[in-house]
Structures are given as C-alpha cells and as structure tokens.
Amino acid sequence: MQNNVNITKNVAQYRQDFAIIANWVKFGSKVLDLGCGDGELLQFLQSSLEVKGYGVEKNDANLLACVASGTNVIQMDLEDGLSGFEDQSFNTVILSQTLQAMHNTEEIVLEMLRVGKEIIVTFPNFGYWRNRMQITAGRMPVSKALPYQWYDTPNVHLCTINDFDAFCHHHNIEILERRVITDGKEVNFMPNLLGSLAMYRLKAL
C-alpha cells in the first residue's frame, strides 16, 4: 500500500488533469474510464478515492497492463458505443484526451451521458495560441499535446473550446464545470486562446 501512495503523489505532481478529475469524482463512487490506457488514472482514483473503477480499452498491450495492475478492464471498441453498460449505472464516466481520436464523436458523448450520471470529457484545445501560430505559419500544429504529423495522427476530430461549448449547447448538455490548463497551470483569462487542455464536467440537461 505504501508503494501505491507514493505512486499517487507522483502522478498528481505531473498530471494536473488527474488532480482536477479527482476533485470531480466522489469518494467511493463508481467510475468508468473510457480509453483507460494502462489504467493509470483508475489506479490513481482507486488509491486516492477508493472508487469502484472499470476501464474500457481496445489495445492488447494496455489491456495486459491493466490486468497486471489489478485494474478492472473491459476490452471493447468505443466506436461501437457502450451497449454493455446499463443506463445511469455509473456515477462518473470519463473520456480523457480520447475525444479527438474518436470517429463516432457525437455518439460516444451521448452514450456517456446515458451510462453516467455525470461525465468528464477532456481534450487538447485546438484553439490554443501555439496551434493558431503554426496554422498561421502555414503548417498543421505539432506540439507536446498534439505530437503527430498530419499524415500519422490518430486525431480525426480536433476542436476548440468554443466548438465544444457550442456542441454542448446544441445537444442539451449542461456544463457543470469547465477547467482549462496549460503546462499544469490553470488558465482563467481567454481560455480558448491561452488554454492547452480543456476539461469539462457535464450532465444531460
């Protein structure tokens, strides 16, 4: 257990987004993390908040890493929706920095709202000034948050904070809270220009 606590602290230090997510998740609640990777976020939430956590992951190597760490993981493709999950069966459903790589973007958000009482969506803000600069200079943005070239990127649905606000409005989704961070620090002034990572806590209206 000592080991876990240390890991938790370290994770919180370099993953500001994890710390914000942890603030939005209730102690002991039931959490579904979509595209959970190697289960890092779930382990963090389990050790800090004792959540009942499940991950969804498509990748074989990530699945194996989850099994190794004792994280509940369900192997499935998010593009097929969340048919194995009952309506409103989770307190929180999380989609952390995966939205931009989804093909069925609209469907997955609506599915999350069906399954979760609240949902958390985070994504790299395409409106961030560094991205805009690169576009202005005539090239597709490549950065720490978007580390791919145009021809090999898995990101097919990039959007700005303003785009996502409009998306929520259009789909009757209530924005309970929005936090924007750049290099691990909160951004309150002109977030769509100065924010690198957008984080939303949402529920169906």
Next chain:
Amino acid sequence: MSENNAIGIVAPQTASFSEPLTLKSGAVLSQFDLVYETYGTLNADKSNAVLICHALSGTHHVAGKYSEKDKYPGWWDNLVGPNKPLDTNKFFVIGVNNLGGCHGSSGPVSTNPATGKPWGSEFPIVTVEDWVNSQARLLDQLGITQLAAVIGGSLGGMQALQWTIAYTDRVRHALVIASAPNLTAQNMAFNEVARQAIITDPEFHGGDYYEHGVVPRRGLRIARMLGHITYLSDDAMGEKFGRKLKDSIKYSFDVEFEMESYLRYQGDKFAGEFDANTYLRMTRALDYYDPALAYGGDLSKTLSQVKAKFLVLSFTSDWRFSPARSREIVKALLDNESTVSYAEVTAAHGHDAFLMPDEHYHAILRTYLSNIEVGGNHAE
C-alpha cells in the same frame, strides 16, 4: 508440443463417494467414483487449489504424461506446469473427469453397482450443476474449503460460472474462457445433429451397445466431424486446408481434399477412444445449462450473490461461443458491480483457440493468475 513436458510423469487417482448424489433430473446416484489428477503441492492452509473443468471431450488428464512413451501430454499441458501460465510451483491444480464421462469417473461405460453390468442407457442425464456438486464433494474429500480459482473453457467455462453461483464462498476467482451463459438455438442444433448421428446408427442399440459387443462408431465419427467444423473458423480452415487436394480430382467420393482427410482422421480417432453415450450426455449438459432460467432469464439477477472475481475471455473468430455471449456474462457482472476483467483475444482459430498457446492469450492468463494471492507456506 510433446517435447514441452515440464510437468513430468503423472498418475490418475480415484475418489469414491458412498453418500448418494441427487441429480438435477431427480435421479439419484447411490454411489459414484470421480477420477482426477493433481499437479503441484497443496499448501499448508490449502489456499492454492485451482480446479480445471473440462469441455465436451476433455478428461482429468490435463497435463503431463503417464509414461515417457506417451505421444502426447494432457490436453491443457501448454497451460499447466512449473513456470507455465498456471504455475504448479504456486498452485495445486486439480483436473477431474466429469460424471457421465468415459475415462474412469462413473458413467455409461462403468459398472452399475445394482446390476453388475455397464450402465449404458440407464446412466442418468447429468447437468453442469450436477458436475459442480460432484466436484465440490471431491474438494470436501481433499479437505479444500475454498478454491483459489476455477478455470474452464467452453463447457468448462459454464462449470466455472456455475461454481460462482452455487458455491459463492468456495471460489475466489473464476476464469471463464470461450464460454456462454447458455447455448443459442443454432448451437443446440449442432448438438442435435450430432446426437441424431449416434442414435440412428444401427449399432447404437438404444444405448446398450456394450452387451452387443459393438459401438456406434459411424455415428460418433460423424458427430465429431461436425463438431470439428464448428470449432474452427472459416478462415482457419481456409488457411489450414483451403481447396488443397491430396492428389488429384478422381471424380469419386473418396478422400480427395485435404479437409476431408482431416475430418475423417479426427472422426476415426475420436470414435476409437470416446464413448457414444458419454457424447450424448455431454451435449445434453451443454443444451440444458441455463442458470438464468430460474430468474426469468435475468442473468444479472442470477449473478447477484456471486462473490468471486472474474476474468472472462473470448476469441474474435469463435462463432460457436462468440464474444457476444461472453459479453453477456460481463454485462451481468457489471450490473452487480462485481470485480471483472474481459479480454477479447484476436485469434484465427475459432473455438479451438482456447486450447492454443497463443502468446497474448497466455500472457493474460499468466498475468491474472500471478496476481492471485495464496496464503501460507508450501507444505513439505
């Protein structure tokens, strides 16, 4: 695989039970035998036992060989042994031949104590529930109150599932592989064709062929050929045989294609070593298993008392026990907030994949099993 025989020479044991066992059908077995094998050492607090449940044609002979001369080791030797995914340095592994079987446990081919003759058609129909109850009796006799894990593929997976339903406190982990919470109509239809092949064989004699000194070999052979078609995927068959000819087209009904040669070989081999009455009963046990039936078809309710932690595993090309069926089990477990992980392994071999030593598949099993805690030091 025969050279990879790390477990060495093994020997079966027989456990006899004189306490009557009431079966799901209402029939009573006044006494019965179960033949079993064990691998590894039971630890001091008896917390490291793992039960392997076999599928349709499996046996208690899971791993190792009976003598150096044996051509093949037990049927799941690639999984079980020292430093193998199911590590016998850590676990005490039990393989058992199910009731109604034909490899030493009480079944149609064994002697009915009431008549002194083979049971034959008189041997009752046994179910997955009956098997699990009889396996629990074996654990009682071995002094094991709780299994570290129960593992099974296909029909064996149904038994693993049943263990968690019937004996909630006696199993900590269930590994349910390439299985289903019940059979689909199509799946049962294959079983019915297999049974009809056996029952309509003139040498079946209503199941009492032993006294006629014959066996319904043709029926059993066809049943097995049909089974083999359904255990492989279209792609796997295509890759293995394609339209390859043994020699050339001869405009006859002899074996001309490689695929025919394979099916006939498998059919002949099986008909020479398996009992037709057992085959009938195994397929019926598959058909009848439907634990949710008592809960109005609600599998979530059925699993509401389950305490075991689950690893559910399916294979992408398995159409006889498709991933969708495994996902039904996963969904019911999720509905109950059970501890469950689910892996959908990309594999080309169809249903047979659960017996193959696929690297990723075995890595998942190895990883999961290595995380299972067993208390106490190993017994001397």
